[in-house]
Amino acid sequence: MRLAKFGVVLGGLILGAGLALPAFAQPAADTLAAIRSRGQLVCSHAPSTVGFSLPDSQGVWRGIDVDYCRAIAAAVLGDATKFRIVPSSTQQRFTMLQSGEIDVLIRSTTWTLAREVSLGLAFAGVNVYDGQGFMVHRDSGVTSARQLDGATVCVQPGTTTELNMADFFRTNRLRYTPVVIENIEEIRNAFITRRCDAYTNDASSLASFAAGQGANASRYLLLPEIISKEPLGPVVRKGDWRFFDIVRWVHFAMVTAEELGITSTNIETFTNSPNPDVQRFLGRTGDLGRMMGLENDWAVRVVRAVGNFSEVWERNMTPIGFPRGVNNLWTNGGLQYAPPMR
Template sequence: MRLAKIGAALGAALLGAVTAGSAVAQPAADTVGAIRQRGQLVCTSAPSTVGFSLPDSQGVWRGIDVDYCRAVAAAIFGDGNRIRIVPSSTQQRFTMLQSGEVDLIVRSTTWTMAREASLGMLFAGISVYDGQGFMVHRDSGVTSARQLDGATVCVQPGTTTELNMADFFRTNNLRYTPVVIENIEEIRNAFISRRCDAYTNDASSLASFAAGQGANMNRYLLLPEIISKEPLGPAVRKGDTRFFDIVRWTHFALITAEELGITAANIDSFASSTNPDVQRFMGRTGDLGRMLGLENNWAVNVIKTVGNYGEVWERNMTPIGFPRGINNLWTRGGLQYAPPMR
């Protein structure tokens, strides 16, 4: 009798374990299915950052972040225009992704351990290797960030920028007063009107701000110190490896195309290439597209839509005066490097 009771207890425990395991093993999310059913990819980007995301005079969104959104849409639909850009603040972006309001963050967002570990998101690549800097009014006479003792500094809340700034001033035993403003236009206006002595952000964003001032851009000076690593890139929700793979390999397709010399203008001329790497890229061999749940010519559609990584950079970042530098291909002294597409 005692053995029977023990056996029954063990059986119940095993059944409970199976039931609990079944409860945990939820079916994987189907982001791509939802995107296809909706008929468009929904991305969140900054509301007005020249070079990254800004509507033009016709209301069409332009910038490197927008191009990444278009590239992913081209991979999925074969049409890079099937996107919707939803502007967000620095604090809204993560909630919008977590809630499913958007499919993808492409918003000058820094890849950090804490964001992946605690916010339920994964970064699919690094679109811009950046670093945080400081900008001042040129007539202030300040030429180094170490001269900012006692300064007021404009910064956006809920960002790695805010944390890096605190670390920098504490490490260098400097005093400062943060002027914390969430809206990007308000923070820029505060700096222009001298409510703060300095403005801190990613160096690319500061270059974007200065470029947006037109004839007045020389009134501002980007200080030489870069105080952090800011790898910026697209981010997706955890739990859908298929969509993650599509976004990641879209990024790598942009880099691979530049490595191979493939551009938006000449890609059709590569259709008859006998180079095995080119054949796989063009979808003529290898079934790489089907492995991702896409058409085999998905990478062709991406490049025809936005060009290769170099073209994306030249169109968006070069005009704001942000040097390519470490964002060059690895074969040209930079960090951009794509794993083999095979």
């Protein structure tokens, strides 16, 4: 580091005189070492969202976000059961990650410029390409979001959902009254009991809500308008780029496995495959795992634990009626695309 005439030069970045680096730019803790020392990965998920994260009747957490936690534990610790879940609210989630209370946030969280730039956090990938929608009571007769003039709308505070809703109604010159409720169960109950005319959230979350109503699911209608882009995925602290790489490539490993036709049930049959990409994926050639501080068969551990991306989707998202759509592989008209593992 050297002093410059008008500021400080640090790593090629000139800071204005009198300006300090934000706290999140300080050297990051070694998350991988901390996980191995405690023998457990700590993840945070939403407390009750079918398809994403919800304890079953036996108290076992299920959902696509939970599977990502299991996959990371398998890659890092060699055991997909060595993780602990700390549920978080929309208001608490970022603070919990910033403080080090959790290692990774995988909680239906939208990747935005402001969140990545201002919070000291980095999004490691997109496990669900989503978009915000509106749900109404089917007997209301409403079939389009543009018919919601004067409606009351249930929404969670401190979310991109709240901002997108305001933009939508302003753009379309529609009046509305937000019914702002923090707790997800309370907001759903408010909609069920008609304290609000409509409920807005990510389309996947609305599908999850309806699926959770069982025989009453047909009472609710998801309107056709999608008013935003909501790329959802795991979040880690900036600065600890080795752990960032691990979380990002765990996702890419699931996508790559689907591209290669490797599943949790057939992976053993690929051992003698002549395909160089398969041999690198299995860790039988190259040193890709050790580049990240992992064993070279880390991707095999991921697939054995949770399957490829298609298996994870079919297990969690298909049952709630959320179509794969843009979450298909790029070879099938979707956006899921993994860089080469070489």
